[in-house]
Amino acid sequence: MPIQTFSRPLLEHVLRQRVRALEPVTLRDGLTVTGLRTVPPGKVTGVRVKNGDGEDEIAADLVVDASGRSSHLPQWLAALGLPSPRTTTVDAQVGYASHTYSYPEGQAPPSWMGVLQPLRAPDFHKGCYAIQIENKALHVTLHGANGTQLPHSDGEFLSFAKTLRGPVADTIASLTPTSAVRRYARTVNRKIAYHRLASWPDGLIALGDSVCTFNPAYGQGMTIAALEARLLEQMLSNRPARTPLDGQAFQKRLARVTASSWLMATTPDRAWDQSRLSWPVRAGNWFMNRLIDTVPHDPQLYTAFSGLFHMTAGPLTLADPRLLSRVLIGPRPGGSPRTTTA
Ligand SMILES: Cc1cc2nc3c(=O)[nH]c(=O)nc-3n(C[C@H](O)[C@H](O)[C@H](O)COP(=O)(O)OP(=O)(O)OC[C@H]3O[C@@H](n4cnc5c(N)ncnc54)[C@H](O)[C@@H]3O)c2cc1C
Structure with a gap:
């Protein structure tokens, strides 16, 4: 797995330069979105913004909430009269x-x-x-x-x-x-079940950390946000001409994109509370720990695990019976190094 290492500011700087270079894109700095602009019965037509001391509105065909962990979308939806989506949290206090x-x-x-x-x-x-x-x-x-x-x-x-x-x-x-x-220390895993709401306003979607955030120790959030952006691109290009994006369908498909990463982050994080371990969490952790102990001794397993960890392959990679049996047998005698250097 080729890996390039750099700081987060450098990554964000390069991405921002690339976005700025896109012909149809205009970046508007210094604005705070304060709410949704809507027309009855609940169609989103843009956002309300605060610009210094002034207030303004920006019209949009599609509003994408990508405002991260501190998104106010649940409150904005409540203001539209929609029920509160269920929020699930798992906090390992990392x-x-x-x-x-x-x-x-x-x-x-x-x-x-x-x-x-x-x-x-x-x-x-x-x-x-x-x-x-x-x-x-x-x-x-x-x-x-x-x-x-x-x-x-x-x-x-x-x-x-x-x-x-x-x-x-x-x-x-x-x-x-x-x-x-x-x-x-804001490392709680949090998922908001927008995909389960019975109704969803036209003209709106949410993605990235605003919907599902992971304990950053697992390094998944940016990759998931990128996969969700790709899903948006696919759904926009595959819809029939002049048809608005189906926001509810987008949220349902997005929930599938996050599902295995959610499991991979929350299963080990739930294990810190030993008093409340359900058997699936116990079994999942036993398997993950066994896998991690075996990986340094087994190049083929390492390749499969790398694909899973970096999300270039899905969880079914490990369903191969030959790989599964090697995890179950475990590492060869001699112990496993807990520190990996590359
Ligand atoms: C300490 C730490 C380490 C991490 N390490 C990794 C890692 O190694 N690998 C990885 O893949 N992920 C990592 N992550 C997770 C990753 O940073 C996030 O998953 C990712 O940035 C989510 O992208 P996003 O665009 O959804 O939200 P964000 O990157 O949080 O962006 C949201 C943006 O919206 C802006 N905003 C918020 N509210 C408003 C508003 N009302 N009006 C206007 N703008 C607003 C914010 O200022 C921000 O610029 C880490 C996270 C943390 C905290």
């Missing part, structure tokens, strides 16, 4: 602390491009993710689950890293931090 480091002049970067040490219930409350990024820098994120205390300062960051196996602590000990320690 927190993040990130730091970026630069290499001193003349010091070679590490021999690895990235290190991943995943969290794993019930035993591994701490984990990390470190990657080399642009401008000869190393980005390190430490994870703690189930309310684990996260570092605030450079010293605490190094001390936390030293509690992990693998090369990260030794590597950062000789590097200079180029950022403050940044912490983040």
Whole structure:
């Protein structure tokens, strides 16, 4: 699996440049959407916006709510008289602390491009993710689950890293931090069942984190948002000429796009609450842990797992009986490294 590593700001900068370069696209900065513009009986015809001190409206054939985790769509739908959609949350109380480091002049970067040490219930409350990024820098994120205390300062960051196996602590000990320690803890998995609403306004869809957000530790949200954008493109190009997009059908198909990622994120996250483990969660976690333990010893299984993890293949990849039996047999004697470097 070819992987390119870079910082999130660089990715967003490049994407923004590409979007700006699209002929028919105009970006309007500095506006806050405050509500939907509608005509009875509930057709959405645009949005209301706040622009500095002023208010304005923007007309649209189709409004796409892509406003992320803090979307106000449930309240806006309620204002249209629609029932509240069911919201499901699974919170493993995972927190993040990130730091970026630069290499001193003349010091070679590490021999690895990235290190991943995943969290794993019930035993591994701490984990990390470190990657080399642009401008000869190393980005390190430490994870703690189930309310684990996260570092605030450079010293605490190094001390936390030293509690992990693998090369990260030794590597950062000789590097200079180029950022403050940044912490983040809104990692709850949350899914809003818009697809189950009996009625849905014309002229509106919702996608990305505004519908389904995942614990970012699993790195799924951007890929899912991209797959949803592709679904939108397909549905727009396949509809009969001059027919509006069927928003309700879009939300139903979107729910299918998110289903397996939701399962992959919430099954391990539910396992932190050992007192309330249902048997499907128990079985799912047993299987995932066995798979992760076996992957470093089995190139074919690694390839299948990589496809699943990076969403270039669906969950049925693992339904191949030859692969399944190798997971069930488990790793060869000698133990498995919990840290993966690439
Ligand atoms: C710490 C962290 C690490 C992550 N790591 C990964 C990773 O490694 N891989 C991965 O695939 N995903 C990762 N994710 C998830 C990923 O960031 C999200 O899934 C993805 O950004 C969702 O895209 P989106 O467009 O739906 O929402 P967002 O990217 O959140 O964008 C929403 C935009 O809408 C704007 N907005 C909100 N409300 C309004 C309003 N009322 N008016 C105008 N604008 C508004 C916001 O300012 C924002 O620009 C991570 C998330 C976090 C928090």
